[in-house]
Amino acid sequence: MTVLTKPEVITTIDELQGRLCLAKQNIAAKGGDAHVVLVPTMGALHDGHRALVRRAVALGQIVVVSIFVNPLQFGVNEDLDTYPRTLDADVAALAEEGATFVFAPHTRQMYPDGASTTRVTAGAVGSLYEGAARPGHFDGMLTVVAKLFNIVEPDVAVFGQKDAQQVFLVERMVADLNLRTSIEVVPTVREDTGLALSSRNRNLDEPARTAARSLSVGLTAAAAAAHGGVPAAIVAAHAVIGASPLVKLDYLVVVHPHTYLVVDDDYRGQARMLVAAMVGSTRLIDNISLDIP
Ligand code: PAF
Numbered sequence: 001m002t003v004l005t006k007p008e009v010i011t012t013i014d015e016l017q018g019r020l021c022l023a024k025q026n027i028a029a030k031g032g033d034a035h036v037v038l039v040p041t042m043g044a045l046h047d048g049h050r051a052l053v054r055r056a057v058a059l060g061q062i063v064v065v066s067i068f069v070n071p072l073q074f075g076v077n078e079d080l081d082t083y084p085r086t087l088d089a090d091v092a093a094l095a096e097e098g099a100t101f102v103f104a105p106h107t108r109q110m111y112p113d114g115a116s117t118t119r120v121t122a123g124a125v126g127s128l129y130e131g132a133a134r135p136g137h138f139d140g141m142l143t144v145v146a147k148l149f150n151i152v153e154p155d156v157a158v159f160g161q162k163d164a165q166q167v168f169l170v171e172r173m174v175a176d177l178n179l180r181t182s183i184e185v186v187p188t189v190r191e192d193t194g195l196a197l198s199s200r201n202r203n204l205d206e207p208a209r210t211a212a213r214s215l216s217v218g219l220t221a222a223a224a225a226a227h228g229g230v231p232a233a234i235v236a237a238h239a240v241i242g243a244s245p246l247v248k249l250d251y252l253v254v255v256h257p258h259t260y261l262v263v264d265d266d267y268r269g270q271a272r273m274l275v276a277a278m279v280g281s282t283r284l285i286d287n288i289s290l291d292i293p
Contacts, residue, residue, distance in 0.1 A: 004095040007065070009087075009102045013151050016064070016103050020152070023062050023100065035060030038154035038181070040145060043067040043104075044084035044199035045093050048189040052158045053097040055186050064152050065094055066103040072115060072140030084199055103152070110147060119143045120177075122169050125260045129251055129274055130165050130285065141166060142173050149181050157181050162188040162196050164272055164287040168260045188286070190216060196286045208280035211246035215275055218252075219288035222273050226290040230254050230265050233273060233290055241277065250276040250283075254290060268292050 010016045020036065027034035037060035039052045045067075056063045067090055074080035091102055122131065122138035131138050149157065159167050171183050189197045194216035195209070204212055218240035225236035237252055252275045256263050263271055271290045276283065 006091060006095045007099040007102045009091055009104055011103075011105055012109055013105065016101065016151065019101060020062065020064070027061055032061060034062060035156070036062045036064065036152065036154045037184075038148060038152045038157040039063065039065045039099075040148050040157065040159070041065060041067055042069045042083065042199070043090050044086050044202070045090045046189075046197045046199060046201075048160055048162065048197035050093060050097050051189050052160055052186050053094060053099055055184060056156070056158045057098045059156050059158070059184065062101070063099045064101045064103055064154065065099045066105075066148055066152070068103075068105055068110060068144065068148075070110075070140060070144040071107060072111075072119075072143055073134075073137050074140070075134050075136065078134065079200075084202060103148075110144065120146050120173060123172075125165070125172075126169060128165075128260070129253065130276065133250055133276065133283075138166070138169055142169060145170055146173065146177070146179075149179055154181050156184050158184045158186060160188060161185050162198065162286065164274060165260060194220065196284075198284060200282050200284065203282045204279065208246055208282060211244045212279045212282075212284055214241050214244040214247055215277060215279075215284060215286045219273055219275060219286055223288050223290055226271075226292045229292060230263060230267055230271070233292070237273065237275065241275065246280055248278040250278065257289075 024034040037056040039056050041049055053065060069083050071080055094102055119139050120142040122142055126138035159170060167185055174183055193213045195213050218237040221240050222233040222237040226233045241247055241249055253262050254271050254273050257270050257272055271292055272287055273290055274287045276285045
């Protein structure tokens with residue numbers, strides 16, 4: 001029988017930093033190189049998060065998983081209050097994956113003076129796509145990620161490709177602010193139906209869950225049609241996603257992987273298609289890489 005070691009759940013910055021210091025000393029005393037890997041999350045962990053943690057465990061000896069539902073990245077009419085909070089189940093899952101520490105601070109630990117006054121701004125791309133639908137979301141996200149990087153001082157931080165615009169902005173923040181953490185990106189984990197795993201999927205009833213599949217089916221159709229160029233890829237995705245009455249498309253764009261700006265119709269090369277839609281009352285996003293010859 002395998003006995004699982006539960007990760008230590010820590011709620012204060014001081015305690016986390018003390019425990020990290022000790023853990024690094026212990027590894028160094030044994031001649032090891034104490035790599036710290038951070039997996040930032042908002043909890044409600046699913047198999048997509050587990051894949052991030054598995055990658056983290058492969059990358060370093062000390063794996064910190066933060067669980068913090070960050071108020072700064074939620075708009076006034078968004079689901080901050082109803083966002084699922086499942087700490088006990090999350091810790092049990094993290095024990096199975098071999099995380100070392102769970103950092104689960106209270107809001108006042110992260111923002112002792114209320115909404116912190118200094119913020120990281122995401123710049124122009126932060127106002128596009130998800131940022132247009134959720135003003136301020138990416139400033140709030142980058143601010144908490146920067147705080148977590150400063151608190152944990154990880155060598156590596158692991159993010160999921162499902163939140164493609166988030167990954168782009170985090171990578172750009174790291175480059176622009178000369179941060180010392182390198183970013184590892186893990187491919188999107190999907191159900192057998194293709195639906196990308198998301199904490200919000202638990203809000204989908206059966207008809208909405210069926211309709212939600214059209215996002216990944218549409219993206220796959222776009223990737224298959226990309227040899228015909230950008231317009232062909234867009235038409236292919238629209239044909240699938242637009243056919244589903246429960247899906248209200250917000251945006252469907254093809255962006256350049258290095259700028260995240262929309263490419264011209266005659267663009268050729270690597271690109272990424274981003275999609276967001278309301279499926280019933282749940283907002284879902286997904287994306288796929290396109291190779292346009
Ligand atoms: O992707 C998320 O869950 C959040 O945006 C993150 C990166 C944990 C910051 O709150």
